[in-house]
Amino acid sequence: MHERKTLMIDLSDGFVVLPGGIGTYDEFFEIYTLRQLGFHSKPCGLLDVNGFYEP
Numbered sequence: 001m002h003e004r005k006t007l008m009i010d011l012s013d014g015f016v017v018l019p020g021g022i023g024t025y026d027e028f029f030e031i032y033t034l035r036q037l038g039f040h041s042k043p044c045g046l047l048d049v050n051g052f053y054e055p
Contacts, residue, residue: 005030005031008027012042014042015042017044017046018047018049019049019053
């Protein structure tokens, strides 16, 4: 999984997260954490499809 995430980071211009499962959140939080730590400066965001992320 680590190799796949590394490839995803290297090849992408930015990240948009759609509603998904645990793996989706794992990838998002790793990407977001790496951005916070300064390993990349690519844009990251969550797309709230049909209010999925609303309480």
